Amino acid sequence: xxxxxxxxxxxxxxxxxxxxxxxxxxxxxxxxxxxxxxxxxxxxxxxxxxxxxxxxxxxxxxxxxxxxxxxxxxxxxxxxxxxxxxxxxxxxxxxxxxxxxxxxxxxxxxxxxxxxxxxxxxxxxxxxxxxxxxxxxxxxxxxxxxxxxxxxxxxxxxxxxxxxxxxxxxxxxxxxxxxxxxxxxxxxxxxxxx
Amino acid sequence: xxxxxxxxxxxxxxxxxxxxxxxxxxxxxxxxxxxxxxxxxxxxxxxxxxxxxxxxxxxxxxxxxxxxxxxxxxxxxxxxxxxxxxxxxxxxxxxxxxxxxxxxxxxxxxxxxxxxxxxxxxxxxxxxxxxxxxxxxxxxxxxxxxxxxxxxxxxxxxxxxxxxxxxxxxxxxxxxxxxxxxxxxxxxxxxxxx
Amino acid sequence: xxxxxxxxxxxxxxxxxxxxxxxxxxxxxxxxxxxxxxxxxxxxxxxxxxxxxxxxxxxxxxxxxxxxxxxxxxxxxxxxxxxxxxxxxxxxxxxxxxxxxxxxxxxxxxxxxxxxxxxxxxxxxxxxxxxxxxxxxxxxxxxxxxxxxxxxxxxxxxxxxxxxxxxxxxxxxxxxxxxxxxxxxxxxxxxxxx
Amino acid sequence: xxxxxxxxxxxxxxxxxxxxxxxxxxxxxxxxxxxxxxxxxxxxxxxxxxxxxxxxxxxxxxxxxxxxxxxxxxxxxxxxxxxxxxxxxxxxxxxxxxxxxxxxxxxxxxxxxxxxxxxxxxxxxxxxxxxxxxxxxxxxxxxxxxxxxxxxxxxxxxxxxxxxxxxxxxxxxxxxxxxxxxxxxxxxxxxxxx
DNA sequence: TATGAATGAGTGTTCATTCAT
DNA sequence: TATGAATGAACACTCATTCAT
Numbered sequence: 001x002x003x004x005x006x007x008x009x010x011x012x013x014x015x016x017x018x019x020x021x022x023x024x025x026x027x028x029x030x031x032x033x034x035x036x037x038x039x040x041x042x043x044x045x046x047x048x049x050x051x052x053x054x055x056x057x058x059x060x061x062x063x064x065x066x067x068x069x070x071x072x073x074x075x076x077x078x079x080x081x082x083x084x085x086x087x088x089x090x091x092x093x094x095x096x097x098x099x100x101x102x103x104x105x106x107x108x109x110x111x112x113x114x115x116x117x118x119x120x121x122x123x124x125x126x127x128x129x130x131x132x133x134x135x136x137x138x139x140x141x142x143x144x145x146x147x148x149x150x151x152x153x154x155x156x157x158x159x160x161x162x163x164x165x166x167x168x169x170x171x172x173x174x175x176x177x178x179x180x181x182x183x184x185x186x187x188x189x190x191x192x193x194x
Numbered sequence: 195x196x197x198x199x200x201x202x203x204x205x206x207x208x209x210x211x212x213x214x215x216x217x218x219x220x221x222x223x224x225x226x227x228x229x230x231x232x233x234x235x236x237x238x239x240x241x242x243x244x245x246x247x248x249x250x251x252x253x254x255x256x257x258x259x260x261x262x263x264x265x266x267x268x269x270x271x272x273x274x275x276x277x278x279x280x281x282x283x284x285x286x287x288x289x290x291x292x293x294x295x296x297x298x299x300x301x302x303x304x305x306x307x308x309x310x311x312x313x314x315x316x317x318x319x320x321x322x323x324x325x326x327x328x329x330x331x332x333x334x335x336x337x338x339x340x341x342x343x344x345x346x347x348x349x350x351x352x353x354x355x356x357x358x359x360x361x362x363x364x365x366x367x368x369x370x371x372x373x374x375x376x377x378x379x380x381x382x383x384x385x386x387x388x
Numbered sequence: 389x390x391x392x393x394x395x396x397x398x399x400x401x402x403x404x405x406x407x408x409x410x411x412x413x414x415x416x417x418x419x420x421x422x423x424x425x426x427x428x429x430x431x432x433x434x435x436x437x438x439x440x441x442x443x444x445x446x447x448x449x450x451x452x453x454x455x456x457x458x459x460x461x462x463x464x465x466x467x468x469x470x471x472x473x474x475x476x477x478x479x480x481x482x483x484x485x486x487x488x489x490x491x492x493x494x495x496x497x498x499x500x501x502x503x504x505x506x507x508x509x510x511x512x513x514x515x516x517x518x519x520x521x522x523x524x525x526x527x528x529x530x531x532x533x534x535x536x537x538x539x540x541x542x543x544x545x546x547x548x549x550x551x552x553x554x555x556x557x558x559x560x561x562x563x564x565x566x567x568x569x570x571x572x573x574x575x576x577x578x579x580x581x582x
Numbered sequence: 583x584x585x586x587x588x589x590x591x592x593x594x595x596x597x598x599x600x601x602x603x604x605x606x607x608x609x610x611x612x613x614x615x616x617x618x619x620x621x622x623x624x625x626x627x628x629x630x631x632x633x634x635x636x637x638x639x640x641x642x643x644x645x646x647x648x649x650x651x652x653x654x655x656x657x658x659x660x661x662x663x664x665x666x667x668x669x670x671x672x673x674x675x676x677x678x679x680x681x682x683x684x685x686x687x688x689x690x691x692x693x694x695x696x697x698x699x700x701x702x703x704x705x706x707x708x709x710x711x712x713x714x715x716x717x718x719x720x721x722x723x724x725x726x727x728x729x730x731x732x733x734x735x736x737x738x739x740x741x742x743x744x745x746x747x748x749x750x751x752x753x754x755x756x757x758x759x760x761x762x763x764x765x766x767x768x769x770x771x772x773x774x775x776x
Numbered sequence: 777t778a779t780g781a782a783t784g785a786g787t788g789t790t791c792a793t794t795c796a797t
Numbered sequence: 798t799a800t801g802a803a804t805g806a807a808c809a810c811t812c813a814t815t816c817a818t
Contacts, residue, residue: 006781025310027221031809041783046810105309112306115299115361116219124362153356154375158348161355165347167309168318181348188382200798224791235800237794246792394777413698415609418812429779431815440813493697500694503687503749504607512750541744542763546736549743553735555697556706569736576770588802613788623804628789 010048010058012038017059022102026056026109057119060110063103064127070095071134082141083190086155089135090182093159099166099173108167132156142190151189158185204242204252206232211253216296220250220303251313254304257297258321264289265328276332277384280349283329284376287353293360293367302361326350336384345383352376398436398446400426405447410490414444414497445507448498451491452515458483459522470529471578474543477523478570481547487554487561496555520544530578539577546573592630592640594620599641604684608638608691639701642692645685646709652677664723665772668737671717672764675741681748681755690749714738724772733771740764 016038020029031052035042049055071092078088097103114120135155139148162178210232214223225246229236243249265286272282291297308314330346337345356372404426408417419440423430437443459480466476485491502508523543527536550566598620602611613634617624631637653674660670679685696702717737721730744760 009781025307027307028310030807032807042785042809043783043811044781047782052809108306108309111358111362112302113219113221115302116222121362128359128362150375150378153359153371154352154379157355157359157372157375158352159355160358161351161353162347164305164354164358165322165351168305168315168322170315177344177347178351181344181351184344185348185379225793226791229801236792236802237800240793241799413695415695416698419814420812423780430781430813431779434814435778496694496697499746499750500690501607501609503690504610509750509752516747516750538759538763538766541747541759542740542767545743545747545760545763546740547743548746549739549741550735552693552742552746553710553739556693556703556710565732565735566739569732569739572732573736573767591802612786614786624788624806625790625804626802629803634788 006048009040009044013040013045013048013055014059014062017055018062018106019102021059021106021109025105026113029056031055056113057123059106060120060123063106063110064123066103067093067098068127068130070097082138083186085138086135086186087183089131089138090155090159090179090186093163094173094175094178094182096175099163099175104163104167104173108164128156131159139189147189155182155185155189158182200242203232203234203238207234207239207242207249208253208256211249212256212300213296215253215300215303219299220307223250225249247313250307251317253300254314254317257300257304258317260297261287261292262321262324264291265325276335277380279332280329280380281377283325283332284349284353284373284380287325287357288367288369288372288376290369293357293369298357298361298367302358322350325353333383341383349376349379349383352379394436397428397432401428401433401436401443402447402450405443406450406494407490409447409494409497413493414501417444419443441507444501445511447494448508448511451494451498452511454491455481455486456515456518458485459519470526471574473526474523474574475571477519477526478543478547478567478574481551482561482563482566482570484563487551487563492551492555492561496552516544519547527577535577543570543573543577546570588630591622591626595622595627595630595637596641596644599637600644600688601684603641603688603691607687608695611638613637638695639705641688642702642705645688645692646705648685649675649680650709650712652679664720665768667720668717668768669765671713671720672737672741672761672768675745676755676757676760676764678757681745681757686745686749686755690746710738713741721771729771737764737767737771740767 013034016034017029020033020037024033031045032042034055035044038044045052045055049058071089074092074095075085075088078084092098098107110120111124114124132152136149136152139151139155142148143151159182162181163173166173166178207228210228211223214227214231218227225239226236228249229238232238239246239249243252265283268286268289269279269282272278286292292301304314305318308318326346329349330343333342333345333349336342353376356375357367360367360372401422404422405417408421408425412421419433420430422443423432426432433440433443437446459477462480462483463473463476466472480486486495498508499512502512520540524537524540527539527543530536531539547570550569551561554561554566595616598616599611602615602619606615613627614624616637617626620626627634627637631640653671656674656677657667657670660666674680680689692702693706696706714734718731718734721733721737724730725733741764744763745755748755748760
């Protein structure tokens with residue numbers, strides 16, 4: 001079935017915004033750059049998104065959704081036990097789609113922007129709460145609540161931290177190394193229960 | 195000895211920039227806001243820093259220096275053994291001066307901006323390499339090089355991740371909880387060697 | 389006999405333009421507002437009127453025609469003597485259809501616009517000359533030409549002035565009071581001849 | 583004594599706005615036109631008036647003030663009796679400074695705009711109430727209150743109406759003829775009391 | 777015939793930078 | 798040395814107009 005045209009064009013604009021943020025940053029983005037990147041006219045953004053803010057919110061939602069999808073896809077193919085699921089969550093976060101130069105820049109820009117925008121912060125929080133809940137739930141299958149929550153907090157932070165520091169290298173993100181470090185953290189937390 | 199006047203005024207401007215970034219973000223800052231916050235004229239920035247970029251670079255340097263100083267102060271009062279030093283590094287990073295709303299916003303804004311500015315990225319890298327080196331050096335006192343480096347990578351990421359996620363809560367940063375999680379990571383890494 | 393459809397739709401658009409001018413003013417009007425008010429598409433205006441200017445000219449013509457019709461209707465029912473006809477002209481100008489908030493705003497906007505548009509000015513002049521001629525003709529039945537013309541100039545100005553000042557009150561236009569003042573002017577001019 | 587520079591430049595901008603309104607109308611005015619007319623940069627308006635609206639409000643105030651000054655100057659040189667004062671008010675309103683093409687266009691544009699702007703309407707009302715009060719006060723010196731107020735309403739309307747209809751001619755405003763018609767109205771009102 | 781999505785020129789406004797004082 | 802008035806380029810946004818359907 002054909003997607004309807006408006007939806008396609010909105011998606012093209014969001015992708016163009018995403019790419020442009022990767023190039024010049026969220027702070028430096030202009031609508032004419034996005035329009036040019038998308039091969040459309042400057043007036044099109046207000047037509048589809050109301051204003052610049054609307055486009056950027058939509059772009060952030062796409063970024064969050066992409067991460068969610070990447071994690072979900074890997075979890076679906078992983079074992080059902082706690083460790084496999086936690087490893088899958090780790091690998092989803094370090095999926096190539098999430099660790100490309102462009103993705104990491106957009107992520108970080110939106111995170112920083114969420115400090116100064118109520119709506120972006122709300123989106124960010126919803127998303128992060130979900131990551132934390134998922135991790136926490138898996139740990140709770142094998143650890144007491146209190147410890148499970150601490151471990152979840154640690155793992156979520158470790159994932160974000162590895163990813164954050166990776167964004168700085170400029171080279172290709174070493175997902176394998178990051179994954180090993182995070183998996184090691186999980187193993188240490190789960191080993192006590194064996 | 196009296197600091198010379200120009201140096202004092204530059205410092206005042208840097209502090210004003212820091213506060214203003216906390217208020218409106220790095221993307222939203224204007225020189226007239228900074229000048230007003232500092233109680234000076236709009237032309238003064240070019241006078242002392244050449245242009246806006248110059249002021250922001252200086253502000254980022256101040257932010258990095260403040261973190262370094264916070265860590266150094268706590269390390270100086272800590273025991274000389276590896277664990278004490280690592281705990282001190284952790285506590286330095288979660289020092290109240292570093293986890294205030296304003297500090298965290300400025301930090302994150304500069305981190306995001308460093309994705310799109312060669313000079314800011316350079317400053318950021320120098321600093322992060324130093325954090326990593328310090329941590330790595332302490333782990334090397336008790337672990338084989340390979341493991342020490344992995345542990346250092348993990349701890350550095352964990353610290354940054356805890357801090358990053360803390361920036362999102364909006365509430366007061368729970369430094370105590372963050373510290374416990376990071377210390378736990380250190381203990382787990384060191385326990386193997388006892 | 390059925391009006392043909394195009395003519396009906398043009399009339400609907402003109403009415404929509406008239407209402408919209410009442411809401412937001414001639415300066416603030418947009419074609420999409422008019423189209424929405426008329427329940428039609430944005431492209432329809434160029435289809436029927438060529439461009440925005442064409443619609444506005446047609447709207448002004450309608451406004452002038454409505455005034456003419458209001459005056460004509462009242463004159464038809466009035467006595468044939470000069471005073472009755474002059475009173476009828478006065479009352480036609482202060483007819484509720486002409487002193488509604490919407491009408492007065494549209495009137496005034498078109499009057500102002502006619503200062504800067506050759507075509508609007510032409511329309512305005514034709515209309516005003518007709519009002520003046522009608523009044524002048526009635527006065528000429530009982531006054532020498534010279535005095536009749538001066539009286540006509542005075543009465544026309546008095547009507548417009550009462551109407552203009554009434555537009556400013558914001559409250560309901562006091563047509564009765566305005567009519568009394570204008571009739572008094574007529575009576576004073578005619579009394580000399582008795 | 584030298585006027586301070588900022589005040590001079592604001593005045594220049596207001597005059598430029600006044601002239602530009604005369605050329606293209608209030609609806610068609612752009613800040614770059616005003617700036618060009620004033621020989622200044624486009625940014626200067628926000629510098630002095632905040633925004634476009636601020637400039638236009640200031641321009642309207644100037645227009646109102648100029649009329650007030652024209653009337654006041656002529657009244658000061660007129661006799662103290664009611665008729666002389668009323669004649670002076672008439673002549674002030676038809677002073678060349680008020681009946682120039684540019685003045686009349688600006689006046690009318692502001693009057694129309696005041697239908698759609700709370701602040702402009704307020705300015706307009708204050709001014710018109712003052713004209714009415716002055717006229718009413720003079721009539722009250724020789725007529726009973728009720729009749730004085732009706733006469734005042736009539737004269738105010740007649741003045742505005744003559745002026746309004748004059749704006750349409752495009753030729754030079756015939757101030758003499760207008761004045762005669764208005765004076766005649768005054769005389770008719772006052773003659774009853776002799 | 778009628779639609780409404782798309783265009784892009786033109787607007788008001790912001791703000792880093794300059795420079796006469 | 799320090800000021801802040803002035804500049805003008807760059808921006809987001811609006812909206813009359815076009816044209817494929």
